[in-house]
Amino acid sequence: MESIKEKMLSGLMETGDEKNYTTCLVCQKRVSDYKSHKRVHLRETHKCDLCNKVFLNWRYLTRHRVRHFGKKVACEICAKIIAPSSIARHMRTHTGEKPYKCDMCGKSFSGHTSLKGHIISVHFDERAHRCSTCDKTFNMPSHLQRHIDSKHPIEQSYKCEQCSRMFASPKLLRTHIEMHEKPYQCDVCGKRFGGKQRLKLHVQTHTKEYKCEVCGKAFAVRSKLKVHQMTHSGEKPFTCHVCGRSFHSVTNLKIHEKIHTGEKPYKCEVCGKAFSRKDNLQYKHMKIHTGEKPYSCYICCKTFNRSENLKTHMKMHINKDGNNT
Numbered sequence: 075m076e077s078i079k080e081k082m083l084s085g086l087m088e089t090g091d092e093k094n095y096t097t098c099l100v101c102q103k104r105v106s107d108y109k110s111h112k113r114v115h116l117r118e119t120h121k122c123d124l125c126n127k128v129f130l131n132w133r134y135l136t137r138h139r140v141r142h143f144g145k146k147v148a149c150e151i152c153a154k155i156i157a158p159s160s161i162a163r164h165m166r167t168h169t170g171e172k173p174y175k176c177d178m179c180g181k182s183f184s185g186h187t188s189l190k191g192h193i194i195s196v197h198f199d200e201r202a203h204r205c206s207t208c209d210k211t212f213n214m215p216s217h218l219q220r221h222i223d224s225k226h227p228i229e230q231s232y233k234c235e236q237c238s239r240m241f242a243s244p245k246l247l248r249t250h251i252e253m254h255e256k257p258y259q260c261d262v263c264g265k266r267f268g269g270k271q272r273l274k275l276h277v278q279t280h281t282k283e284y285k286c287e288v289c290g291k292a293f294a295v296r297s298k299l300k301v302h303q304m305t306h307s308g309e310k311p312f313t314c315h316v317c318g319r320s321f322h323s324v325t326n327l328k329i330h331e332k333i334h335t336g337e338k339p340y341k342c343e344v345c346g347k348a349f350s351r352k353d354n355l356q357y358k359h360m361k362i363h364t365g366e367k368p369y370s371c372y373i374c375c376k377t378f379n380r381s382e383n384l385k386t387h388m389k390m391h392i393n394k395d396g397n398n399t
Contacts, residue, residue: 154308164307188304188311219246 172182174189232247241247253268278294310320312327338348367377369384
């Protein structure tokens with residue numbers, strides 16, 4: 075593959091129609107006198123950000139950087155070190171090419187992984203949750219029920235005897251009742267769940283069968299592994315339309331967007347405090363009211379309501395004894 079400098083010196087660059095301006099392949103500036111402009115780059119020195127060694131040209135720097143990362147290769151445009159299997163996908167971040175298109179909404183993506191993550195997070199099981207009154211579809215049963223509650227309250231005729239909530243169909247009522255009964259129990263830790271799918275997802279947290287081939291980190295869910303792999307490729311396909319910041323997953327984008335809107339839809343029924351994220355309410359704040367302390371120190375058996383507090387406590391044992399045994 076031709077290096078950036080070789081392309082620059084041989085004049086293989088894009089030429090625009092307006093005033094014969096030329097786009098420099100090194101810095102992307104549009105210039106009228108390319109011959110004079112390229113001397114700026116020829117005088118530049120290039121420093122390795124890993125060991126501070128200085129090189130006279132970009133090509134020597136990229137070759138040098140490969141030595142820091144073994145069999146990985148360096149992108150000739152930005153010098154980023156990436157796995158050979160990811161080079162084609164990474165190059166699309168420079169070209170802007172998005173060949174993978176979602177059949178459901180038409181949105182395009184630069185990589186198959188990004189498209190798959192989009193389908194799972196936005197359209198997963200979408201056709202299974204359709205409003206029988208207006209045919210509108212939803213990707214989660216809870217979203218369908220919320221729609222029915224607000225748009226078609228008259229059609230609801232199935233009542234839960236435990237909480238008096240009304241539902242539009244027997245199927246939705248049965249699913250809801252299971253949330254009260256929690257008939258599905260984890261064989262590993264004994265925790266109970268209202269649905270089979272929730273139990274299945276929970277069991278995967280014990281096994282973490284999906285492993286990253288780059289760094290070895292393991293995940294319980296395949297979709298989380300796919301999102302994690304983007305941290306290695308540098309791919310961030312989901313962009314905030316307000317500030318332009320990009321994210322690896324649509325979930326992180328939606329959480330971020332609440333910073334701009336100030337939206338805090340999750341409210342504590344005990345004290346009224348509102349949160350932008352559901353997990354902050356359920357797994358952190360509610361423990362203040364319930365007194366639950368699920369995190370236990372295996373040395374002194376002291377319990378804590380947050381994992382961060384347990385980690386801080388464990389450091390006291392390590393500093394005191396010189397080890398954690």
